[in-house]
Amino acid sequence: MADAEYLQYGGSTTCLAVFKKNGAGDTVPLIVDAGGGIIKLGEEIAEGIKSGAFSSQIYLLFTHYHCDHIEGFPYFAPLFMPGVHIHISGPLVQTASGEAWTVERILRAAMAEPHFPVSLDELAATCSFDSAPLNTGKPFTPLWKITSFDASPKLHPKNGARYYRITDPDTEKSLVLLWDIETPADKNSAEMASLYAFAHNCELLIHDTMYTDAEYADTEHSVHGFGHSTYTMALENAAGAGAKTLAAFHYNPRHNDAFLRALEKEKKMLFPQEGQKLKF
Numbered sequence: 001m002a003d004a005e006y007l008q009y010g011g012s013t014t015c016l017a018v019f020k021k022n023g024a025g026d027t028v029p030l031i032v033d034a035g036g037g038i039i040k041l042g043e044e045i046a047e048g049i050k051s052g053a054f055s056s057q058i059y060l061l062f063t064h065y066h067c068d069h070i071e072g073f074p075y076f077a078p079l080f081m082p083g084v085h086i087h088i089s090g091p092l093v094q095t096a097s098g099e100a101w102t103v104e105r106i107l108r109a110a111m112a113e114p115h116f117p118v119s120l121d122e123l124a125a126t127c128s129f130d131s132a133p134l135n136t137g138k139p140f141t142p143l144w145k146i147t148s149f150d151a152s153p154k155l156h157p158k159n160g161a162r163y164y165r166i167t168d169p170d171t172e173k174s175l176v177l178l179w180d181i182e183t184p185a186d187k188n189s190a191e192m193a194s195l196y197a198f199a200h201n202c203e204l205l206i207h208d209t210m211y212t213d214a215e216y217a218d219t220e221h222s223v224h225g226f227g228h229s230t231y232t233m234a235l236e237n238a239a240g241a242g243a244k245t246l247a248a249f250h251y252n253p254r255h256n257d258a259f260l261r262a263l264e265k266e267k268k269m270l271f272p273q274e275g276q277k278l279k280f
């Protein structure tokens, strides 16, 4: 397949940014996950910092640390700019062998030799790290109210994932981010009920949409337990949470533009394209 077939909806891995202006009129970026999409975003932010349009305070949240969610981090241009402060938060991971991995340890390992020529300690920017769950009593940023939901391995294999609810205090409207997630066989579990309460009445729900129903039903190449959703699961979860608008996210790398364009016509949800800006 030609590369051009992936140019519309995008071929980058997971990264989402929320922009809001601070009191001084500078745009403050709040980024969730550092997949390949953060590379282009980083160039836009770096340009904005240079021109004075963007704040030098950047906020970065991680849902979890699978490769597709961290691989763009070393290439994030603001890391190499003096005077930039990147506030980073992501869940603490307890591996099966009993090791505890903080977000700092994971990013340090990703940038250590032989993976990358510049270590975390050699960056021009300042990075600070936190692994604690987010709640509005302990604000991560002054511009948004952010709460987090730590999902168990029943929703995403081995280490679970952290989902976020980002509320604009000026409008009280919320954005909820549910990826990577697979609805468990027991749809009425206590965990799913808590998740619906967490996402209740959000303005915009951005949800993992990896598989079609046919792909999920395929028993020969079963994807059950991979930790990703079908479009139907996304619609069910949007209904369960009472979300006002649902947007597809984390597209399947095997679904090219033509395939997604056809799905967009039949599913009742938004199909954002790479770089597209949505309001909530």
Ligand SMILES: [Zn+2]
Residues within 6 Å of the ligand: 064, 066, 156, 180, 227
């Ligand atoms: Zn994952």
Ligand SMILES: [Zn+2]
Residues within 6 Å of the ligand: 014, 066, 068, 069, 180, 250
């Ligand atoms: Zn993923």
